Amino acid sequence: MGAERDAVCAAAGPYEVRALPGGQVLHRTGAFDVLAAGVGPAAAAAGAATALTAAALADAPYGLVVSAGIGGGFAPGPGSARPGGTPAHAPLGSVVVADAIVAADLGAETPDGFLPVTDLGFGTVAHRPDPALVHAVTEATGGASGTIVTVSTVTGSAARAAALADRHPGVLAEAMEGFGVAEAAAAHGVPVLEIRTVSNAVGPRDRAAWRIGEALAALTDAFRALPAALPPALRRTP
C-alpha cells in the first residue's frame, strides 16, 4: 500500500500530509490528492467516504475519484473472450482502466453456483465509469479498458481464475479495493475511475513471476499521463 501511494505521489509533485479520523493520511498534492486507505473493499470504502465527506464539509468537494494500485492480470484462455471476440489479456506491467468495476464475490454460493446479490433482489454489484472518460484515460496511459473485478480473497487457482473469466466476459484485471471506492463515490455523486497496473497473473501463486517494481513504475507513468486526459473541469491547476 505504501509503495503504491509513493508510486502515485511520484507523479503528483510536492505534497503535504493531513491526518484524517481513523488514522488515514491524505496527501494534498499539486495535481491531485492521494489517499492510502488500506487493503480490501471495506477499508477502501471507509477511507474514500471519509475523504469525500471531509472535502464536502470544507466546501471543496472532489470532482473525480480514482481507485488505483497494482493488480492481477487475466491471461487469455477459454472463457476469457471479450464481447466482440478479442481475447482478454492484461500482461505484466500493462495498464488497465476499468469500464466496469465489479464486486465479484458479493453474493451467495448455491448448489447451482454463485449468485450475485442483485439476483437475490438487493444491492449493487457493478459501477460503470463514464465511457468517454474511460476512453480518454485508456488512450493517454497506453492501457486497455475492460472489467476489473474486486475480490476479498486473492485468486490462487486456475479453476477460480477460469470461473471469474467465465462469469465476467471482458474481465482484464483483479484487485481488492475498486468496488469499495466506487460505492463511496456513488454515495457522494462523484464520478469514479479504477486504474490498475499488472504486477502478477491471476491464478496459481507464482511469487517468482511477480513484477511489482515494473507495475509500480507503470503506475507512476499512468498518473503522469492522467491529468492531461481529463476534461478541464476535472483538472486541478496546482
Ligand SMILES: O=C(O)c1cccc(C(=O)CC[C@H]2O[C@@H](n3cnc4c(=O)[nH]cnc43)[C@H](O)[C@@H]2O)c1
Ligand atoms: O500471496 C499471494 O499469493 C498474493 C498474490 C497477489 C496479491 C497479493 C496481495 O496480498 C496483494 C494485495 C494488494 O495488491 C492488489 N493486488 C495485486 N495483485 C492482486 C491479485 O492478483 N488479486 C487481487 N488483488 C491484487 C490488491 O488490490 C491489494 O491492494 C497476495
